[in-house]
Every structure is written in C-alpha cells, then in structure tokens.
Amino acid sequence: MPRPRQQLVGTTVGYWTIIAQDTDKQASTGIKRVLVAKCRCGTIRSVLEQNIISGQSKSCGCLQKQRAKEHQELVWKQRKQKG
Numbered sequence: 132m133p134r135p136r137q138q139l140v141g142t143t144v145g146y147w148t149i150i151a152q153d154t155d156k157q158a159s160t161g162i163k164r165v166l167v168a169k170c171r172c173g174t175i176r177s178v179l180e181q182n183i184i185s186g187q188s189k190s191c192g193c194l195q196k197q198r199a200k201e202h203q204e205l206v207w208k209q210r211k212q213k214g
C-alpha cells in the first residue's frame with residue numbers, strides 16, 4: 132500500500148480542476164509531480180503539482196488575460212471621463 136498523499140485529483144484550485152496525475156510528464160521531469168488540469172476556459176494542460184499547491188498557477192493564463200483586459204477597460208473609461 133502506498134502512503135496516502137494529499138489527493139488533489141478532483142479538486143479545484145483557482146480556474147483549474149485537477150483531472151489526473153500526469154505520470155508520463157512526471158517521469159520526464161524526475162521527482163517533480165505533474166498534474167493534468169482543466170482550466171475553466173476548457174484548456175487542458177500539465178501543471179507542476181508544486182505550482183498548484185503554492186498558488187503560483189491558478190489558470191492557463193486566461194485569468195491574467197481577463198484581469199489585464201479589465202484593467203485596460205478601466206484605463207479607457209478614465210481617459211474618456213477626462214475627455
């Protein structure tokens with residue numbers, strides 16, 4: 132019996148839903164554990180488990196894009212108000 136570890140498969144972190152463990156990638160990266168995660172936008176990607184746990188990775192990148200877009204819109208709005 133393997134020692135029970137933190138089970139992340141099936142959980143949601145940020146925009147990610149953890150689908151499975153990526154054992155192929157895991158082997159190629161050595162000791163690092165890799166997970167297969169599906170972003171809210173539908174993108175499926177392999178993500179290092181440590182990045183998910185640490186909160187470094189919360190989406191495929193669309194979350195940052197969305198924030199940047201919102202910021203840009205705010206800037207535009209403020210410019211408009213200034214005339």
Ligand SMILES: [Zn+2]
Pocket residue numbers: 146170171172173174190191192193194
């Ligand atoms: Zn995404």
